[in-house]
Amino acid sequence: MSVRIRADLEGIPGYVPGRTIPGAIKLASNESGVGPLPSVAKALESAGELINRYPDNNATSLTGKLAAKFGVDPRNVVVGCGSVMLCQELIQAVCTAEQRVAFGWRSFEAYPLLARTIGAEPVMVPNTASHALDLRSLAEAINADAESVGLVFVCTPNNPTGTTLGADEIEEFVAAVPSHVTVVLDEAYREFAVDGSPDGTRFLTDAHGNPRDNVVVLRTFSKAYGLAGLRVGYAIGHPRLLDAVRAVHVPFTVNSLALAAAEASLDAEAELAERVADVVAERGRVIDELRAAGIEVVDSQANFVWLPLGDDTPRFDEFMTERKVIVRAFAADGARVTISTPADNDAFLSAAREWAAAERA
Numbered sequence: 570m571s572v573r574i575r576a577d578l579e580g581i582p583g584y585v586p587g588r589t590i591p592g593a594i595k596l597a598s599n600e601s602g603v604g605p606l607p608s609v610a611k612a613l614e615s616a617g618e619l620i621n622r623y624p625d626n627n628a629t630s631l632t633g634k635l636a637a638k639f640g641v642d643p644r645n646v647v648v649g650c651g652s653v654m655l656c657q658e659l660i661q662a663v664c665t666a667e668q669r670v671a672f673g674w675r676s677f678e679a680y681p682l683l684a685r686t687i688g689a690e691p692v693m694v695p696n697t698a699s700h701a702l703d704l705r706s707l708a709e710a711i712n713a714d715a716e717s718v719g720l721v722f723v724c725t726p727n728n729p730t731g732t733t734l735g736a737d738e739i740e741e742f743v744a745a746v747p748s749h750v751t752v753v754l755d756e757a758y759r760e761f762a763v764d765g766s767p768d769g770t771r772f773l774t775d776a777h778g779n780p781r782d783n784v785v786v787l788r789t790f791s792k793a794y795g796l797a798g799l800r801v802g803y804a805i806g807h808p809r810l811l812d813a814v815r816a817v818h819v820p821f822t823v824n825s826l827a828l829a830a831a832e833a834s835l836d837a838e839a840e841l842a843e844r845v846a847d848v849v850a851e852r853g854r855v856i857d858e859l860r861a862a863g864i865e866v867v868d869s870q871a872n873f874v875w876l877p878l879g880d881d882t883p884r885f886d887e888f889m890t891e892r893k894v895i896v897r898a899f900a901a902d903g904a905r906v907t908i909s910t911p912a913d914n915d916a917f918l919s920a921a922r923e924w925a926a927a928e929r930a
């Protein structure tokens with residue numbers, strides 16, 4: 570006799586994180602290239618004194634601060650151990666194993682894995698030719714068998730393509746999707762969007778100002794705020810939906826240091842704005858220089874760029890690794906490259922120019 574494992578787990582490959590290779594420049598996980606915001610580093614020093622105690626399981630203080638920032642009631646906010654755990658908890662809160670989880674593809678690579686973890690099948694709808702999410706086709710796919718769908722992820726800016734969605738598109742999508750389906754607007758990269766694309770919180774109410782209980786917005790402190798290693802994200806949505814998330818929450822998964830750092834981050838909006846402006850400027854420079862080198866790159870509103878290299882992707886990945894630049898390659902689709910410090914970006918650009926020259930030769 571040996572231990573009996575769920576048979577369906579055999580088909581789940583497990584999440585593959587961006588590689589870390591000693592001495593190489595890591596541009597594979599959309600992390601901040603610099604540490605936490607300066608004032609947050611100071612707050613973390615004193616927070617260490619608390620770690621003999623369990624953290625506040627309700628994240629009361631941080632939740633209150635987030636509620637004030639977004640002008641909502643604290644019941645409209647829930648904090649999680651990274652927004653990826655909130656993705657998981659949302660699926661657990663609304664889906665059964667018989668249901669399906671929909672999303673555009675490519676998108677965040679954790680979505681299919683998280684769905685399968687509870688036994689739910691993913692519904693993956695291809696992106697448009699210009700690498701954006703195809704919300705009309707996504708709505709059609711959901712409506713083809715609406716009862717079977719519990720939740721849909723809409724990632725904007727989309728990981729890994731960096732594309733955003735317009736207000737009309739999202740509004741039309743939310744109206745087209747049956748109201749029993751939870752619509753998760755995953756805005757992990759929202760802070761980097763400067764194209765006038767809408768803030769997802771506006772879709773939490775309908776055109777008449779009535780709250781929607783099936784729309785939820787996800788944000789994180791991992792990206793723009795530079796706290797990826799501490800694991801803290803949050804959801805904003807209807808109390809009915811978020812009470813269900815609170816019901817499946819694994820206690821104490823958001824630790825005291827994360828809570829302290831996230832709170833301090835919210836007090837450092839000016840420092841954040843400076844950081845974001847640096848990334849946005851570097852993003853523009855990297856895109857311009859890649860194009861000047863003859864490399865196709867998609868316009869991005871996130872802290873990364875997408876190179877739709879198709880079948881050349883594995884070769885590009887190898888070429889970059891040999892030059893000690895670690896990018897995120899997705900099979901025969903393309904490579905995603907994080908925007909980091911000017912020095913890191915220069916190292917990538919130099920390797921990319923070399924690649925382009927070798928391809929032309």
Ligand SMILES: Cc1ncc(COP(=O)(O)O)c(C=O)c1O
Binds near residue numbers: 728
């Ligand atoms: C689109 C998207 N959502 C959610 C996450 C999860 O972020 P975290 O769990 O660090 O908050 C990521 C991380 O890469 C992401 O790209």
